[in-house]
Amino acid sequence: MSSADPRIDFATGARLRVWSRIWRYLLVVLLSVIGWFGVYGLFAIAVDEGTAADSTQFWVLSLVDPVIWLIAMGLLPFRRRIPATVAVTASLLSAFSVMAATGPAQLAVASNATHRRWRSIIASIVTGVVAATLYNRFVPTGYVEETPWWIDVLGAAVGFALPAVFGLYIGARRALIASLHDRALEAERERELQIAAAEAGERTRIAREMHDVLAHRISLVAMHAGALAYRDDLTRDQVRGTAVLVQENSRRALAELRQVLGVLRADGAEGIEPPQPTLETLPTLIDEARAAGAVVDASGSVAGEAPELVSRTAFRIVQEALTNARKHAPGAPIRVRVDGHAGGLLAVEVTNGAARAGAAAIPGSGMGLAGLAERVELVGGTLEYGPDGKGGFAVRAWLPWEECDE
Template identity: 45%
Template sequence: METDAVPRRRPLPRRGPWQETVRIGAAAVVGALLWLLTGAMLPRGCAADSCSWYVTGDPLVALGCLTAVAWLRRFPVPVALAVAVASAASALASGAALLAIGSLAARRRPAEIAPVVAAFVVAPLCTTGLYPVERPPGSPWIQLSLQLLTAGFAVATGWAVGARRAEVLSLRERARGAEREQAALADRARVLERNRIAREMHDSLAHRISLVALQAGALDHRPDLPDEERAVLVRGIADGSYRALEDLRDVLGVLRAEQPDRPEPPRPSYDRVPALVDDARASGMDLTLTVGTTGEPPDAVGDVCYRVVREALTNAAKHAPGAPVRVTLDGAPGGVLGVVVRNGPAARTATRPPASGYGLPGIAERVRAVGGTLDHHPAPDDGFALTARLPWPADEPGRTAGPGEPARRSRPGDEPERRS
């Protein structure tokens, strides 16, 4: 059988010595007022034997009750019950009894409050002979009513204080929970951002290493290269290795938790595709770039276009060294941006660098994120073809070519068709 879990009560906050002194002092003041009121009701010139309890016993009982109140937090029910019973024999202890009942009511447990209130109301009926005061007929009922009203006032006050205290504790706990949740969300956002930056740097690093491997393979495959071409390849390998090392340092810096604000590399964009092709061509790839777009796509589409081309060139350098590669970009606003990268069969055999297996799946995920499709398959000539179709909204901000204007921002040496 399943039972509902009982919520655990929060511990009450510890009071300081001054707070406890003020509480006991207030109880003593209330008791003193009631003690003086009782003394005013005594007959004038009462004998020492008939008023001795008022002068000696009453203050001693009150002193014991005020002392016991200091232990109320540790033993709430026994102390409150003892003080409630003892206050029946001491008017000066009435303040301590009211304080004990109110403190117990602040716990908001009716099963504890009821016996203490009953003792406080009924016990005075057993001590009526301690004070020689003339009582009218029916005075027990009047005394019971006054005791009940007094106890009810103490219970209501203590209950309200307890409710207010619980509300404050609840608000504090909610505030702490909200702070913890906010901190967790901030930590998660930082981790996701670090992973995104590291992933971008990984793609760039993989591309550079593939180009270095391509150049090193060319040196190994063509031992008869002229010295000038060999020097160009060696400089390309040195430059690519240096850039790859810088990217690797950036990746490690981003992945370190103590350096979350490491600067990230430039964001991929559509207008950086020609520079990407130039970089790959300089490393020895046989590349052809054909641009047939009538404008420049939005940033999100251009970002994915750049990544698709970079991943295709990286795979071509890894798996088909020396093969001719053709990159075609075509499209217009309101339609789709087509990205086609085809490479022929490898021109030479070389040891393939290890593959992570995350390149094409990661690109497919990015293409789907912008609503596009990705297709890749072997070509009939033993090559490989990769095709991406990315939606190009007509209402997205982009640079559309006008009459006589280039289809994209001009770069030195850019042409509608670029061949090596």
């Protein structure tokens, strides 16, 4: 969802559909025609029946009325850009045209009210009431009895207040939809921030582990290498012993670097956690899942022993996928497949079917897969997850498996 979604633009009134524009103008034309016949048509009937005196001035006004109406209609396309000006102007024209009063002025007042600015709403209504009252008082038809002025004012007030109320309702509805849309966008932004925070937390833990595990060994390597470079009083045996120490600590540093994800410091705990499990302990993980009631089908073939960092990442992928399956699709069958060989890729795929009917899903934070993606990216792999198109969910990863020279 985005602010440029056409559905939101239409729902909030930012844009109008073609039919929405057409029916508004058709309604305006219909009301205007009814208003014209309601005054001039009935006057013609009254003259023909002899109940009203013929008036040349009145017939001239009947021809001028549509001209003023056309001017009012020409203002309507600008009602969304300058709503208050159009509403007040169209209402003023009601003093000279019954067609403008019953058609364009009504739409202009309603459109202005959707913006919910009370000063312009009251100004347009008052202007319309005064203009319509002046028309009724100074352009008498002569075929009905003259009514008290307050009845004319009351009728005009009702005639202009009704479209204003309708416009206020539309404006409130549009504002509600816009507010809900903004909340949805804000929720999306918060979700992105949570994922970013999870990734940042994962990077922080990795950096902290690298410092804890590697700093000591690298410092030993640097110290002994410096001794070899600057001390010329060492015997051959001392030089050989120092070189062995440099070699040994370098190898240990490389081994511990491969285990970097498995020795993360626990928050608030002293020391360093023991190495995390690898693919060698995957059967135990699957047996534990089965013991908990899950139906797990494990398959695949791993030729050789994968590097510890890759192996540990693969284990975490399977562990997280099994956890998500238990949370979101309890009772669904799970299929685990791990394939790979040295010099190629280690492929991990975990899929689960749809949740069993009546099973209650456990809500999750949604951060597990975000952290998993960070782990996979750190080993240079690729992670994909999402619906599998069959009502279930799939997690797939491809991890590079380089041949080891050790």
